[in-house]
Amino acid sequence: MFDVFQKYLEEKIKLTEQNLELIQSVSVIKKLRKHQYLLQADDVWQYNSFVCKGFVRTYYVDNKGQERILNFSPENYWICGDKASLASKKPSKYNIDAIDASEILLIRKTDFEMLCKKIPVLNDFINSISQENFIAMQERICVNITFTAEEQYTNFIQKFPAIANRVPKHMIASYLGISAETLSRLRKQATKK
Amino acid sequence: MFDVFQKYLEEKIKLTEQNLELIQSVSVIKKLRKHQYLLQADDVWQYNSFVCKGFVRTYYVDNKGQERILNFSPENYWICGDKASLASKKPSKYNIDAIDASEILLIRKTDFEMLCKKIPVLNDFINSISQENFIAMQERICVNITFTAEEQYTNFIQKFPAIANRVPKHMIASYLGISAETLSRLRKQATKK
DNA sequence: AAATACTCTTGACAAATGTCAAGAGAAATT
DNA sequence: AATTTCTCTTGACATTTGTCAAGAGTATTT
Numbered sequence: 281m282f283d284v285f286q287k288y289l290e291e292k293i294k295l296t297e298q299n300l301e302l303i304q305s306v307s308v309i310k311k312l313r314k315h316q317y318l319l320q321a322d323d324v325w326q327y328n329s330f331v332c333k334g335f336v337r338t339y340y341v342d343n344k345g346q347e348r349i350l351n352f353s354p355e356n357y358w359i360c361g362d363k364a365s366l367a368s369k370k371p372s373k374y375n376i377d378a379i380d381a382s383e384i385l386l387i388r389k390t391d392f393e394m395l396c397k398k399i400p401v402l403n404d405f406i407n408s409i410s411q412e413n414f415i416a417m418q419e420r421i422c423v424n425i426t427f428t429a430e431e432q433y434t435n436f437i438q439k440f441p442a443i444a445n446r447v448p449k450h451m452i453a454s455y456l457g458i459s460a461e462t463l464s465r466l467r468k469q470a471t472k473k
Numbered sequence: 474m475f476d477v478f479q480k481y482l483e484e485k486i487k488l489t490e491q492n493l494e495l496i497q498s499v500s501v502i503k504k505l506r507k508h509q510y511l512l513q514a515d516d517v518w519q520y521n522s523f524v525c526k527g528f529v530r531t532y533y534v535d536n537k538g539q540e541r542i543l544n545f546s547p548e549n550y551w552i553c554g555d556k557a558s559l560a561s562k563k564p565s566k567y568n569i570d571a572i573d574a575s576e577i578l579l580i581r582k583t584d585f586e587m588l589c590k591k592i593p594v595l596n597d598f599i600n601s602i603s604q605e606n607f608i609a610m611q612e613r614i615c616v617n618i619t620f621t622a623e624e625q626y627t628n629f630i631q632k633f634p635a636i637a638n639r640v641p642k643h644m645i646a647s648y649l650g651i652s653a654e655t656l657s658r659l660r661k662q663a664t665k666k
Numbered sequence: 667a668a669a670t671a672c673t674c675t676t677g678a679c680a681a682a683t684g685t686c687a688a689g690a691g692a693a694a695t696t
Numbered sequence: 697a698a699t700t701t702c703t704c705t706t707g708a709c710a711t712t713t714g715t716c717a718a719g720a721g722t723a724t725t726t
Contacts, residue, residue, distance in 0.1 A: 342619045350615065364608045410603065415557045417610045422543065424617040425650025426535045429683070448703060457618025462683055464705055622713070641673060652714055657675055 281309045281383045284332040288356055293401045302398065306391035312336075312378035318359075319376040325365040327386040331355050334382025335446060338362075339454070340374050349455040350374065352443050358409065359384070379447060429458045430466045474502045474576045477525040481549055486594045495591065499584035505529075505571035511552075512569040518558040520579040524548050527575020528639060531555075532647070533567050542648040543567065545636050551602065552577070572640060622651045623659045 282304050289295060289303070309332070312318060318336065319325050331353050338351040338360060353359040365372035366389055387395070396403040423435055436452060437444040444452060449467070450460035475497055482488060482496070502525070505511060511529065512518050524546050531544040531553060546552040558565035559582055580588070589596040616628055629645060630637040637645060642660070643653035 340615070346619075348615065348619050350611065360611075363604060363611070367604060367608075407600075410607070411556060411560060414603070414607055414610070415560075417607070417614065418543065418553075418556070421610065421613055421617065422533070422541065424614065425648075426539075426541050450703075455618075459684055460704080461685080461706085465683090468705080643673070653674080654676085654715080655713055658713090661675080 281332040281385065282307055284356070285330055285385050288330070289402075293405045295399070295401070299399050299402070303387075303395060303402075306387050306395065308386045310384045310386055312382045312384060314378055314381050317375060317377045318384060319361070319372060319374065321373055321375050322371040324369050325362040325372045325374075326369075326389050327361065327366075328389070328392045329359040329361060329387070330385045331357055331359060332383045332385050334384075335379040336376055336382055336384070337379050337447075337451070338374050338376050347454055348457070349451055352379075352440075352447065352451075352455070354443060354446070360413070379451075424457070429456065429462055430469070432456045432458070433463060433466055434470075474525040474578065475500055477549070478523055478578050481523070482595075486598045488592070488594070492592050492595075496580075496588060496595075499580050499588065501579045503577045503579055505575045505577060507571055507574050510568060510570045511577060512554070512565060512567065514566055514568050515564040517562055518555040518565045518567075519562075519582050520554065520559075521582065521585045522552040522554060522580070523578045524550055524552060525576045525578050527577075528572040529569055529575055529577070530572055530640075530644065531567050531569050540647055541650070542644055545572075545633075545640065545644075545648070547636060547639070553606070572644075617650070622649065622655055623662070625649045625651070626656060626659055627663075 285307070286300060286304075289300075295303075310318065312334065318329070321340065333355055335355070336353045336359055337349050338353070339347050339349045342348050351360050359376060361376070362372040362374045364370065365374075396406060423432055427435060433452070433456060436456060449463055453460045453463040456463070478500070479493060479497075482493075488496075503511065505527065511522070514533065526548055528548070529546045529552055530542050531546070532540050532542040535541050544553050552569060554569070555565040555567045557563065558567075589599060616625055620628060626645070626649060629649060642656055646653045646656040649656070
């Protein structure tokens with residue numbers, strides 16, 4: 281499964297064979313059955329992680345007991361994980377589990393930092409991804425504070441058609457912060473138009 | 474006004490005099506009258522910026538013509554600006570203007586990159602701030618998709634009491650994505666309890 | 667000092683969204 | 697094949713939130 285990650289990297293940046301070997305030497309593949317956890321709330325998150333195969337979600341349970349999905353991570357994407365837990369070594373408030381059977385590449389925080397120091401192009405690449413994530417997150421806040429539920433849903437399926445087709449509707453509702461019933465009714469209305 | 478920034482930096486990291494001089498050499502102070510723009514939508518944003526004095530907000534106008542506030546930046550904080558515009562040189566979708574008369578320290582993108590390369594401690598410091606911002610943004614998304622309007626307001630005044638006391642209520646409503654009237658009613662209810 | 671603009675509140679009503687309960691069909695499990 | 701679980705929808709109703717209009721009190725400007 282490392283080859284998936286390697287292919288991803290090689291499409292983005294130029295790496296020597298030595299660099300690749302170094303990266304591989306600190307990479308671990310973890311297989312997840314469907315519904316299996318990669319991280320459970322109250323554990324400490326200590327990896328950078330990449331989805332080689334499958335599909336994963338990050339969620340938490342709110343004060344009313346409802347699951348709220350913070351992020352979907354499909355194949356060929358990094359998992360956001362819990363940066364707060366990663367930085368502070370405090371227990372995570374998030375759970376990560378497999379929506380489909382998955383294979384996840386893990387690199388320990390310290391190893392990852394070592395890689396970034398030794399491989400400047402990797403460091404630059406990771407920084408640019410962080411920046412993209414930041415922008416995407418800001419976009420999401422804009423959508424949240426501006427759009428109605430219907431507009432949010434339309435925006436979601438237009439922006440993430442692959443995810444929209446792959447996950448159950450109630451998860452999309454959870455991601456958007458609306459109830460599954462409301463989403464169902466919005467969908468009904470939309471077909472009428 | 475550079476001394477405010479200098480003091481801020483020296484509390485966080487160790488810098489040589491040369492470093493400080495280098496930073497100062499690329500820093501520009503811009504004074505803003507109340508309500509004056511630092512950035513207008515459709516212009517390109519090209520700075521890293523820090524509020525030495527005053528108070529600034531970042532907002533955009535939504536498709537229904539309403540102002541939506543993305544961020545408040547008080548004294549001694551960086552202004553988020555528009556990272557997308559900064560990165561791509563495309564016109565910004567955001568406006569930044571002064572809530573109070575302000576003095577803003579500006580460093581051009583290219584100069585800022587030069588500083589980060591030449592001063593590793595600065596680079597590390599900026600990275601850690603980016604990370605904190607990222608975590609804060611994720612928190613905000615959680616709040617948005619989980620909390621009711623009332624919970625969001627309570628959370629806001631508890632988390633940012635200084636801002637809450639300083640800006641008009643309708644701006645807080647705009648930041649939270651609720652109407653000014655709703656906020657007013659929530660406040661009334663809260664006093665009854 | 668007068669005029670103007672801003673801030674906050676309130677009422678009345680409409681629209682959007684949530685909650686609870688139920689059921690039908692599809693998918694997964696045994 | 698039967699059972700169980702999951703997914704999606706629907707109805708009925710309550711609650712929350714938005715919109716429009718108005719007004720009172722504060723700041724700000726002229």
